[in-house]
Amino acid sequence: MKKLVLSCFMAACCLGAAHAQKINLGKAANAASKGVGALSFSNNDAIRLSKEAVEWMDKNNKVAGANDPYTVRLNRLFGKHKSQDGLTLNYKVYLVKDINAFACADGSVRVFSSLMDIMTDDELLSIIGHEIGHVKNEDTKDAMKSAYMKAAAIDAASSASNTVQTLSESQLGKMANAMLDASHSRKQESEADEYAYDFMKKNGYNVMGAYRAFKKLALLAEGGSKQSGYEKMLSSHPDSDKRAETVKKKAQKDGVWKDPGTVELPKTRLTQ
Numbered sequence: 520m521k522k523l524v525l526s527c528f529m530a531a532c533c534l535g536a537a538h539a540q541k542i543n544l545g546k547a548a549n550a551a552s553k554g555v556g557a558l559s560f561s562n563n564d565a566i567r568l569s570k571e572a573v574e575w576m577d578k579n580n581k582v583a584g585a586n587d588p589y590t591v592r593l594n595r596l597f598g599k600h601k602s603q604d605g606l607t608l609n610y611k612v613y614l615v616k617d618i619n620a621f622a623c624a625d626g627s628v629r630v631f632s633s634l635m636d637i638m639t640d641d642e643l644l645s646i647i648g649h650e651i652g653h654v655k656n657e658d659t660k661d662a663m664k665s666a667y668m669k670a671a672a673i674d675a676a677s678s679a680s681n682t683v684q685t686l687s688e689s690q691l692g693k694m695a696n697a698m699l700d701a702s703h704s705r706k707q708e709s710e711a712d713e714y715a716y717d718f719m720k721k722n723g724y725n726v727m728g729a730y731r732a733f734k735k736l737a738l739l740a741e742g743g744s745k746q747s748g749y750e751k752m753l754s755s756h757p758d759s760d761k762r763a764e765t766v767k768k769k770a771q772k773d774g775v776w777k778d779p780g781t782v783e784l785p786k787t788r789l790t791q
Contacts (some may be wrong), residue, residue: 651714
């Protein structure tokens with residue numbers, strides 16, 4: 520499996536180095552050459568940018584096919600949630616080494632195979648619920664807006680017309696750095712955690728999955744994981760052990776807490 524090309528906008532805040540290929544943002548990027556002010560960036564702008572960015576990522580990364588075990592598993596878990604809380608979602612699996620998942624303003628959810636390798640079904644559902652929370656709370660719009668306006672400021676000085684140009688390799692690098700600076704706030708992460716817990720509870724899933732997922736993330740952090748982008752992702756997220764404790768308190772209050780015992784990272788790939 521190759522490593523994910525992360526030269527685009529990502530809600531999960533784990534951007535990597537810019538790729539040599541160019542990404543065409545099309546009409547959605549027209550505001551960059553017009554020097555549009557920050558207040559004019561709408562959710563529709565974020566949706567259009569996200570859609571084109573994700574389409575590019577899908578073309579430039581290895582996506583699991585319809586009959587791939589990863590896709591079959593994700594369909595089984597998440598197929599019923601294509602329409603969720605007023606959102607229209609689409610999802611795919613990237614066959615990559617990175618441990619992560621992300622969602623964008625257009626409703627695209629991308630789950631990385633290496634994340635699926637270490638998470639049980641309930642744990643995966645809690646993580647996907649967290650990413651949906653970012654979309655529902657419009658955190659993805661805020662992150663896109665910040666990166667976009669920085670890119671617009673970079674291009675505005677050299678733009679002589681309203682013609683939209685494809686982004687060069689260096690511009691992709693600048694866009695990636697801007698997105699890194701626009702990572703979700705800890706408050707937004709906490710609110711997305713709350714959404715994930717409620718998502719699990721509302722749909723009759725085992726909320727203990729959220730607790731175990733955070734415990735596994737904490738174990739990865741303790742082990743000094745060198746997975747691409749993982750350490751950077753953790754730097755923008757609240758402490759995983761504290762997040763697990765928050766889930767525990769909620770579950771105790773709801774009367775559904777069951778001590779899972781010691782949570783460990785699996786030694787073999789989970790395929791359930």
